[in-house]
Amino acid sequence: MAAPSPEPLASTEALVKRFGKGDPALDGVSIAIPPGKITGLVGPDGAGKTTLIRLLAGLLRADKGEIRVLGGAPGADQDRIGYMPQRFGLYEDLSVRENLDLYADLRGLPKSEREEAFGKLLDFTDLKRFQQRLAGKLSGGMKQKLGLACALIRTPRLLLLDEPGVGVDPVSRRELWAMVKQLVEPDQGAGRDGGIGVLWSTAYLDEAERCDSVHLLDRGKLLFSGPPAELTGRIAHRVFRLSGFGGGRRKLLERVLDREDVADATIQGRAIRLLAARDTQPPSPQALDAGKDAVLEPAPPRFEDGFIDILGGGPKGTSALAEAYRTIPESDAPAIEAKGLTKRFGDFTAAEDMDFTIARGEIFGLLGPNGAGKSTTFKMLCGLLKPSGGTGSVAGFDLRHAAAQARGALGYMAQKFSLYGDLSVAQNLDFFAGVYGLERSEARAAIDRSIEIFDLKRYLPSNAGELPLGYKQRLALACAVMHQPPVLFLDEPTSGVDPITRREFWTHINGLVGKGVTVLVTTHFMDEAEYCDRIALIYRAREIATGTPDELKQQAMAEAELDDPTMEDAFIALIEASDRAREAGEKQAA
Amino acid sequence: MGRLRAMTIKEFWAILRDPRARMVLFVPPLLQLFVFGMAATLEVKNFDVGLLDRSGGRAAVEFASQLAGSPNVGSVVPLRSEAALRDAIDNRKVIAAIVLDSDFDAKVARGETATAGVVLDGRRSNAAQIVGGYLQRIAEATGAVLRPTTTSSTGGSIIRNWFNPNLDYLWFTLPSLIVMIGAVSGISVTAQSVARERELGTFDQLMVSPLRVHEILIGKMAPPVAVGLINGTVYLVVAQLVFGVPFTGSVLLFYLSLFVFLLALIGVGMAISAASQTQQQAFLGAFLITVPLILLSGYASPIDNMPGWLQVVSLADPSRWFLEIVDGLFLKAMPAADVLPRIYPLLIIAAVTLSLGAWLFRARME
Numbered sequence: 012m013a014a015p016s017p018e019p020l021a022s023t024e025a026l027v028k029r030f031g032k033g034d035p036a037l038d039g040v041s042i043a044i045p046p047g048k049i050t051g052l053v054g055p056d057g058a059g060k061t062t063l064i065r066l067l068a069g070l071l072r073a074d075k076g077e078i079r080v081l082g083g084a085p086g087a088d089q090d091r092i093g094y095m096p097q098r099f100g101l102y103e104d105l106s107v108r109e110n111l112d113l114y115a116d117l118r119g120l121p122k123s124e125r126e127e128a129f130g131k132l133l134d135f136t137d138l139k140r141f142q143q144r145l146a147g148k149l150s151g152g153m154k155q156k157l158g159l160a161c162a163l164i165r166t167p168r169l170l171l172l173d174e175p176g177v178g179v180d181p182v183s184r185r186e187l188w189a190m191v192k193q194l195v196e197p198d199q200g201a202g203r204d205g206g207i208g209v210l211w212s213t214a215y216l217d218e219a220e221r222c223d224s225v226h227l228l229d230r231g232k233l234l235f236s237g238p239p240a241e242l243t244g245r246i247a248h249r250v251f252r253l254s255g256f257g258g259g260r261r262k263l264l265e266r267v268l269d270r271e272d273v274a275d276a277t278i279q280g281r282a283i284r285l286l287a288a289r290d291t292q293p294p295s296p297q298a299l300d301a302g303k304d305a306v307l308e309p310a311p312p313r314f315e316d317g318f319i320d321i322l323g324g325g326p327k328g329t330s331a332l333a334e335a336y337r338t339i340p341e342s343d344a345p346a347i348e349a350k351g352l353t354k355r356f357g358d359f360t361a362a363e364d365m366d367f368t369i370a371r372g373e374i375f376g377l378l379g380p381n382g383a384g385k386s387t388t389f390k391m392l393c394g395l396l397k398p399s400g401g402t403g404s405v406a407g408f409d410l411r412h413a414a415a416q417a418r419g420a421l422g423y424m425a426q427k428f429s430l431y432g433d434l435s436v437a438q439n440l441d442f443f444a445g446v447y448g449l450e451r452s453e454a455r456a457a458i459d460r461s462i463e464i465f466d467l468k469r470y471l472p473s474n475a476g477e478l479p480l481g482y483k484q485r486l487a488l489a490c491a492v493m494h495q496p497p498v499l500f501l502d503e504p505t506s507g508v509d510p511i512t513r514r515e516f517w518t519h520i521n522g523l524v525g526k527g528v529t530v531l532v533t534t535h536f537m538d539e540a541e542y543c544d545r546i547a548l549i550y551r552a553r554e555i556a557t558g559t560p561d562e563l564k565q566q567a568m569a570e571a572e573l574d575d576p577t578m579e580d581a582f583i584a585l586i587e588a589s590d591r592a593r594e595a596g597e598k599q600a601a
Numbered sequence: 602m603g604r605l606r607a608m609t610i611k612e613f614w615a616i617l618r619d620p621r622a623r624m625v626l627f628v629p630p631l632l633q634l635f636v637f638g639m640a641a642t643l644e645v646k647n648f649d650v651g652l653l654d655r656s657g658g659r660a661a662v663e664f665a666s667q668l669a670g671s672p673n674v675g676s677v678v679p680l681r682s683e684a685a686l687r688d689a690i691d692n693r694k695v696i697a698a699i700v701l702d703s704d705f706d707a708k709v710a711r712g713e714t715a716t717a718g719v720v721l722d723g724r725r726s727n728a729a730q731i732v733g734g735y736l737q738r739i740a741e742a743t744g745a746v747l748r749p750t751t752t753s754s755t756g757g758s759i760i761r762n763w764f765n766p767n768l769d770y771l772w773f774t775l776p777s778l779i780v781m782i783g784a785v786s787g788i789s790v791t792a793q794s795v796a797r798e799r800e801l802g803t804f805d806q807l808m809v810s811p812l813r814v815h816e817i818l819i820g821k822m823a824p825p826v827a828v829g830l831i832n833g834t835v836y837l838v839v840a841q842l843v844f845g846v847p848f849t850g851s852v853l854l855f856y857l858s859l860f861v862f863l864l865a866l867i868g869v870g871m872a873i874s875a876a877s878q879t880q881q882q883a884f885l886g887a888f889l890i891t892v893p894l895i896l897l898s899g900y901a902s903p904i905d906n907m908p909g910w911l912q913v914v915s916l917a918d919p920s921r922w923f924l925e926i927v928d929g930l931f932l933k934a935m936p937a938a939d940v941l942p943r944i945y946p947l948l949i950i951a952a953v954t955l956s957l958g959a960w961l962f963r964a965r966m967e
Contacts, residue, residue: 393809396967419811429802431611433618438611445607446810474618500809 019043020169020208021067026076028062036062038231039076044169047195047206051222051239053213053314055509057480058228060212061097064173067210068094081168090118093167095158097174103147107138107157110146114161132160135190151381152183159190170194170209176218177507180380180535181579182586188221214507216315217537217579227318229509234321242317246286249274249320251293252310254282257302261521268328268518270294275316275325277514278521279541280560280578286316288324315510315538325514331464332492333522339371339497339529344407346371346498346529347392351401354387361387363552364401369545371497374520374530376543378582384552386502389533393500394418406497419447422491426503428483432476436467436486439475440493447494461489481512488519499523501532505539517542537578548585555589604812608820612794616824621880622793629789630782630832634839637774647675648732651689651698654679658706660715667739668699674735686720696722697732772847775840776931777900779859780924782832784894787863789887790825791870795962796883808966818959822867829863830856840931850930854940858926861947865919868954869894875961898924919950 021044028037037059044050052060065071066078069086081088101110111129120128133139136156141149146157155175162170172191176184195206211222219225220239227235227242235242256263264283267276272294276285287293296305319325345368352365362384369375377385390396392403394414403410406420430439440461444454462468465485470478475486484505491499499520505513520530520542534540541560548556548563556563560578567573567581570588616622650668654661669677678695680686689695700718708715719736721729798804807817837855840846848855873886895901897911898920904912915921922943929935 390805395805395808415811415813418809421809423806423809425802425805427802429806431615431803432801434611434614435618438614442607442611443810445603445610446812448603448811450603 019045021078021080021210023063023066023073023079024077026063026066026078027074028059028066028071029074030062035074035231037066040226040228040231040233041076042226042233042236044208044210045224046168046208048223049191049195049209049211049221051211051213051219051225052228053216053219053222053225054228055214055480055512056507057230058509059231060214060228061173063228064094064171064210064212068092068171090165091168093162093165093170095162095170095172095175097177101146101154101158101161104145106143106145107149108142110157110161111164114164118165120165128164132163135163135193136160137186150183151178152180152186155179155183155187156190159187163194166207168207170207172209172211174212174214176213176215178381180383181537181582182380184215184218185583188218215536216318216510217313219314225314227321229318229322235317239314239317242321243312243314246312246316246320248309249287249289249293250310250312250316251285251287251307252279252282253285253296253299253301253305253307255302256283256296256299256305259525261525263299263301264521265328265518265525267294267299268325270299274323275319275514276328277517277538277541280564284310284316286319286324289320319510319514322509322511325511326518328518330519330522332488332519333526335460335464336492336523336526336528337495339527341527342371342407345369345404346373346406347375347531348404349388349392349401350403352388352391352398352403353400354384354391354396355399360552362391362549365391365547365549365554367547367554367557369529369531371529372524372527373545374524374532374543376540376546377531377533377549378540378546379549380586383550385533385549387552388549389500389502389531392531393421393423419494420496421498421500422494422496423500424487424491424502424504426506428476428487430475430483430487430490432474434475435472436475436478437471439486439490440467443490443493449494457493457495461493465489480508481515484508484512484516488516492523497528499528499530501530503534503536503539504532506534506536513538537582540578540582548582550586550589551593556585605816605820608812608816609823612820612824613827615794615797616790616828619797622790622797626786626790626828629785630835633778633782633785634836637778646673648673648697648728649675649678649695650732650736651678651680651686651695653681653683653686653698653700655703656701656705656707658709660706660709661701664699664701664717664740668736671735671739690720690722693722696725696729697736699736771844772932773928775836775844775846776927777898777924779833779836779840779927780862780898780900780920781895782836783829783859783862783923784866784898784920785891786832787825787829787866788870788873788891788894789884790828791822791867792873792877792883792887793880794821794824795871795874796877796880799877800879814959814963814966818871818962821871822864825867825870826860826863829866830859833859846931848931849934850940851937854935854937855927855930858923858940858944858947861944861951862919862923865947865951865954868951868956868958871958872954872961875958875965894918894920897921900924916946917950919947919954922947922950 022042024041026037026040027035029035040063052063054060062071066073067080067085069089078085081091102113105113115125133142136159138153138157138160141153146154149157159175175187179187191209191211195209213219222239224237225235225239226233260278260281260283264276264278267273267283267285272288272291274286274288276283285293293307296307347369349365349367352362353360354362365388377389379385387396391398392405394410394417405417408417408420410417431442434442440458444457449457462471467486470482475483478486505516524530532539532543540546543560545557545559546563547554556566558566563585564576564581567576567584571584573580573584576584616626652665652668654665665677668674678689680689680698686698690698698720700720705715705717717740719733721733723729798807837848841848869890870887873890874883877883877886897915897918904915904921907915926935926940926943929939
């Protein structure tokens with residue numbers, strides 16, 4: 012085994028890439044990808060990750076700066092590069108096996124070597140059982156695994172992975188990670204001259220912590236390069252966990268965030284994580300008026316804390332949106348109710364017997380792997396799908412008899428930006444005010460309010476599709492709450508956005524909830540799950556666990572004997588427990 | 602009412618601000634006006650005619666000069682023999698040749714009916730037929746009667762075209778173009794509407810709003826109706842002012858039938874759009890429907906020439922009825938009593954396609 016050579020497999024020097032006018036997509040970026048390691052390329056959507064990867068793969072030409080890939084120019088030695096784009100070019104109408112054959116042809120893998128190579132890859136990706144299945148019929152995670160297998164057909168020296176974790180649930184994401192980790196192990200077959208080098212791009216900041224080294228990109232600029240521990244080391248003594256406090260956590264979070272000596276704070280179950288401002292002592296629980304039992308203790312820093320610190324801290328805690336919002340009247344009736352909701356497509360059951368009630372002023376999360384039924388449940392409740400069985404109600408309106416009234420009482424914000432990109436910001440606001448039946452003067456007032464709260468004035472004539480991501484997010488929220496609905500439906504509202512925008516968003520949501528708004532949210536982001544009051548974990552079309560985040564963690568601790576699990580650990584443990592229970596049941600039946 | 606207004610305004614913005622939709626709106630009408638108005642022609646101009654003159658007298662010379670003087674004839678090629686004639690036709694030097702027998706002059710002098718033979722290039726049958734018509738008229742002017750030697754029909758009949766006495770092709774094409782443009786833009790603009798929302802991910806946003814289905818549908822139909830009426834108006838004006846095609850019927854009836862025609866098309870477009878997942882599918886779907894719709898209208902080939910079953914199918918084609926109405930209103934001053942019986946079938950077709958579109962939209966909402 013050769014010692015790892017210090018020479019990186021690929022490197023860039025002061026790289027600049029521009030698309031059209033405006034800010035460059037990449038602005039003076041220098042990175043290095045060493046062999047035998049996983050290098051993380053981390054940053055929110057629009058940071059320039061894909062541009063950088065495409066430059067390395069030789070698909071784009073740089074405007075300025077230097078790129079060296081495998082000792083030459085990019086694109087010179089394509090045979091030794093494995094590249095997996097964000098939406099890998101799988102042919103959905105071909106089977107798994109046929110896709111592999113196709114990429115073997117494209118890559119010129121001799122017929123004699125195929126059986127062995129395919130066998131290894133299929134074992135590696137655990138797709139052997141699905142060889143004959145059409146790629147289009149695979150789950151999101153399996154598609155990514157097949158994509159990876161196709162990128163690995165000729166063992167590459169350099170593997171470029173563009174957001175392999177997107178659209179993949181935590182379980183599959185962990186499996187993918189483990190597979191790639193195995194690839195860079197020097198004792199693997201692939202590992203000659205120090206092993207292959209992997210560039211793994213991701214918008215999930217928690218993935219960054221697992222990389223050997225990280226390049227953090229934001230709006231085309233490189234904010235940090237080095238091992239993740241170096242970044243978290245900078246803030247080692249500034250992260251604290253506040254627990255045991257009395258009163259509402261959201262009210263407390265608002266107070267904490269509004270303080271000058273706190274740079275950032277987030278909710279974590281029944282606790283609050285906070286990052287003290289630079290060169291200050293953290294506030295005492297007494298100063299925060301957190302009750303006599305409140306405990307403030309140091310907590311391990313995370314990569315995201317470091318990111319926020321570089322960006323100069325998070326937004327303040329008071330939401331102007333919530334302050335201008337009406338108070339939703341108190342009521343004993345549940346804001347959202349699902350009673351045995353079931354959806355079947357032909358003989359396939361997408362969601363079965365969903366049962367929960369959500370009270371006024373509660374944030375309720377639907378969590379689960381892709382295709383498990385959380386979106387189906389969500390869509391039934393907001394009226395996009397007709398239930399095959401069971402009943403549901405929103406704001407007291409039965410979905411079967413008063414669907415239009417129910418729709419009038421909810422605000423909806425989807426994961427993808429789903430406003431009219433060709434319409435200007437002003438036209439979008441006008442449209443939503445009109446669609447929700449606001450009278451002329453009411454509409455004017457609501458639009459003016461939105462423009463002021465979300466700082467949209469200078470973008471009013473711009474096409475909504477051309478806004479910076481953070482502003483798209485703001486506009487989407489502005490449109491969703493224009494009519495001050497008592498209930499909000501959020502479908503993965505902050506996936507891919509930068510942590511500052513995400514915090515700003517949740518500050519608004521927390522404020523609205525304080526006014527009595529009820530929120531139903533589907534999410535993949537464990538951070539978002541922590542904001543929920545209660546969560547229903549949905550797996551294989553069934554609700555396998557429902558409770559507060561802390562209860563779910565407790566349950567996971569009991570199931571998997573973990574201590575202090577993260578939300579993601581709990582998620583995985585509960586799913587695995589459900590799998591075991593089902594398999595045991597099937598064995599018994601057999 | 603506020604919801605419907607917001608929806609309608611949004612739909613207008615959507616097509617006016619989307620470059621692709623704008624293209625569908627304005628490019629095909631302009632392109633077709635240009636192509637049909639300027640380039641494509643059913644007239645035959647500047648054709649060469651051979652003349653095999655075995656007579657050589659005064660009447661023959663007169664005939665030849667009449668021939669050369671005709672504005673449609675390019676040049677008259679003198680031929681010396683049967684072989685030269687065959688050669689000229691075979692090698693496409695001329696499209697037609699006239700044969701004057703040796704007794705041509707003698708017959709004219711005696712006051713008898715003199716005949717001239719015409720050989721036409723049957724390989725170019727359309728143009729040859731038209732050339733034959735021209736030659737016949739020239740011969741009438743010269744006082745001779747032509748006897749075509751290639752066809753069985755004997756000369757002598759005088760054809761007079763009513764309503765379009767000079768068989769000016771523009772008089773026929775431009776009114777028909779209103780039908781074609783209406784069909785193309787009506788279907789394609791509507792076909793994009795729902796598919797675009799699906800593709801861009803705004804469809805769900807629309808469906809969770811308190812908009813009722815009929816409000817969405819009406820909102821989506823307003824722009825294509827407006828576009829169709831505007832295009833129709835432009836053509837109505839341009840046909841008369843620029844191309845000098847007379848409009849002899851009732852303008853009110855024109856707009857009434859255009860409106861019903863557009864409704865029928867929009868129903869078709871909505872059905873395509875509701876069934877499509879992407880704009881590309883909608884585009885292909887619109888193309889797939891529009892072409893047979895135009896072919897069956899009777900514009901490209903007369904409905905009487907179609908096989909019987911196809912004639913029955915064409916009864917369901919809205920453009921067939923509207924084409925009859927437009928031709929009638931432009932050239933024949935078609936009275937209401939004749940227009941209305943053609944609007945009723947259009948109404949039935951519109952009711953069917955609109956119901957189909959609405960039904961598909963509802964069925965594909967999930």
